[in-house]
Amino acid sequence: MAVYTEVPDEDLTRFLAEYDAGRLLSFKGIAEGVENTNYIVHTDRGSFILTLYEKRVDPKDLPFFLGLMEHLSGKGVTCPLPMHDRQGRSLGTLCGRPAALMTFLEGVWVRRPAVGHCRSLGTTLAAMHKAALDYPGERTNALSVEDWRPIFAAVADRADTLQAGLAAEMEAELTYLEANWPQDLPLGVIHADLFPDNVFFLNSRLSGLIDFYFACRDALAYDIAVCLNAWCFEPDLSFNVTKARAMLTAYADRRPLTTAEAAALPLLARGAAMRFFVTRLYDWLNHPPGAFVRPKDPLEYARRIRFHRSVGSAGEYGLD
Amino acid sequence: MAVYTEVPDEDLTRFLAEYDAGRLLSFKGIAEGVENTNYIVHTDRGSFILTLYEKRVDPKDLPFFLGLMEHLSGKGVTCPLPMHDRQGRSLGTLCGRPAALMTFLEGVWVRRPAVGHCRSLGTTLAAMHKAALDYPGERTNALSVEDWRPIFAAVADRADTLQAGLAAEMEAELTYLEANWPQDLPLGVIHADLFPDNVFFLNSRLSGLIDFYFACRDALAYDIAVCLNAWCFEPDLSFNVTKARAMLTAYADRRPLTTAEAAALPLLARGAAMRFFVTRLYDWLNHPPGAFVRPKDPLEYARRIRFHRSVGSAGEYGLD
Known part of the structure; x- marks a missing residue:
């Protein structure tokens, strides 16, 4: 900003x-x-x-x-x-x-994405994944599962100032994610930050993607998990399964998920929420007082993590 | 910003x-x-x-x-x-x-105005003054001579933290300006803030003026005095009389200055410098720590005031 x-x-x-x-x-x-x-x-x-x-x-x-x-x-x-x-x-x-x-x-990012926007996102995300399959560039994800703990550790002692018990809860969550993070999913180039402000629409048509500065090689399904977090929760943080179903179905129409990817989706979604939780928590506790950029609330992602913990299978996200 | x-x-x-x-x-x-x-x-x-x-x-x-x-x-x-x-x-x-x-x-504001830019500015400033003569709108200058003292008074007790003796010097300067401010100069609508970032050029041609949110009815020559301050000092705060002469000559070609306007120019220039000195001083001493907008150095305008005090007549600015 x-x-x-x-x-x-x-x-x-x-x-x-x-x-x-x-x-x-x-x-x-x-x-x-x-x-x-x-x-x-x-x-x-x-x-x-x-x-x-x-x-x-x-x-x-x-x-x-x-x-x-x-x-x-x-x-x-x-x-x-x-x-x-x-x-x-x-x-x-x-x-x-x-x-x-x-x-x-040209294009406008949509502040309140509707189901149709999520459907378009799914289609374009799959198209992007397929188009990048033969991209020869290499960059590892600098914010993957092994990177979350050091960021969290730097501010964990103050996490409970946001919410009692938060430090212990997220410590345990990190341990779980590290122990269970899927290793053999199909890899490719992912955007890794495909929030609504990085997706432009003209009228109701998706006109393009921007801001590839977190892009890297990682599990393709992790990109889907980021989008589930970024697009399918309402402002009150309720999960909108209609939007998720539209996004996942459109994605799978272009690039069907493997059985392993579908099975891993709830865990990947927990991890994607953790990735934004730890960076937001760090920025929240480290921004200079009076700074111009107001940090984003990390607790929104703590709540997403809790939601994803309650999800038993990708079917609950609307994936057939 | x-x-x-x-x-x-x-x-x-x-x-x-x-x-x-x-x-x-x-x-x-x-x-x-x-x-x-x-x-x-x-x-x-x-x-x-x-x-x-x-x-x-x-x-x-x-x-x-x-x-x-x-x-x-x-x-x-x-x-x-x-x-x-x-x-x-x-x-x-x-x-x-x-x-x-x-x-x-369209247009670009010029970070380092050259003599030609100052000449174009003079021409356009006169054109603007003439074009606005029959504008029926009324707005008094909210930052004229009587408004400077209250702004200064709000921070005068801390002025010497910037420079020893500054408070007393500017107090005396304000008293002089208030006692001698010219009252019978030709009036019209002035821009009142015509700094280089409000004047656009395309290649070397002036393409337009922006930001009229200080415009008001006041002495036309005061607008010239603002421009002398804003355009004719070098980064080391030396006065570039070639630029001033180009601006004033181009202005006078379109709208000749009256004898009273020419005589008042050094005083108007002191006043215009004081107007920016007091608002900058106020912002300098009142900006929140860590704020995004870095306040501009008021001492640059204290030095301009001192320069204009040394000017005996408009001829020293290059006006024939």
Whole structure:
């Protein structure tokens, strides 16, 4: 939600001159992206997004992310397409930071997804998984099951300030997840952060996906589990099985789940909820007072974990 | 530098339906405007700026500001043009706040203005003053000479924490300005905040003015004095008389200054510097720790005041 790097007009003009992107008409910093600085750039050729990668992104990972967006675009999965400069590079440098210029993806993210949106999400998620099967890039998930405990451990002593007993409950949950985490599920490239604000719609049609900066190679069904958490709970945290059924059915129509994937889904959903619980808990207990970005409530994910613990099989999510 | 109000997609769609502005393609909060929330909106008809007026703007003033932009646009002074809804209103309501949809003005503000930019500014400032002569709206300057002392008084006891002797110096300066402030200069509608970030250029041509939310009726020459402060000092705070001469000459070519205006210019420049000194000092000493918006250094304006005190006549600014 911030512009971390102020780009002077002369620097941007020099940067754009490296691309065949037209003449600069305007640029404005946009209040999106917790990790990076983003500008919307208008030129006489159209609209672009300029991203400057800030400290929280490892520059070594950028070729994986940018290459993935190109790969997906080339296979018809709509997402921002990195522009190449005259030397053929998609990654440049601006104001001392790695920077990329991308096509602007029109669309609006839906604050209150309906069943139809969840159905479209399922279809596109499966299409993305299939399109990325032959993507050669490698990046391990830096926020997988073995990474949750160290994040939790850093703030566990203060967890009970949010809710009595929370530390012990999540400690036990982590132990369970670590001991039972499925190992042999089909792997592929996953988005890993496909929340509603990363999925654009035009009218009721899904127009594209953005923000691939958590993408990695991991169990494909884990991506589904993230979406179950992100799309299928109501504001009061009740689980909407109609939305989940629509998403899972649409996904399975394009890419049927294996028996092992279906069986693992409740556990994967617990794990996906834990992943967001631990990072939110950490941010909640570590944000500077008065900081501009208000941290998100970790307890919403504690409640999701408890819900998923009560689920006996993927059928309860609506999967046939 | 912030999005104070998050607009949900459904609310914006309903709001846009009141206008003949096309179908929503995308909208992003932009990190501009200290006072208001701004979104850049793309529709199938083009780009727009959506502004939600936050607490620091008095809703009673909005018809003056919006009417002025329409008036200036109609006379060829390029600025954002408020759209009218189907009932003919330029001011609507969105998320409980007054809101206006405006045409998007392409252009880039120049971080390091050159002499040519200052010349263009002078020409456009005079054109704006002349175009607004028959604007019927009334709004007094809420930050004129009588308003500076109360702002200063609220923080004067801490002014010396910035610089020893600052409180006494500025106290005396205020007394001098109050006693000698010119009363009979030609009046008109002034922008009152025409800093480089409110003036857009395309290539080297001035493409338009934005942010009329300090506009008011006051001495026209005071607007020139604001621009002398905002455009004609180098980053090391040395005064660039070549830039000032270019600006003043271009202005006077379109609208010759009266003898009284020319004579008053050094005093007006001291006052304009004081206006920004007191508000910056106030913000500097009152911003919450850890706040996202970093306050601007008031001492830059103390130094400008001292420079203008040393100026004997408008000729020293380069005015013939």
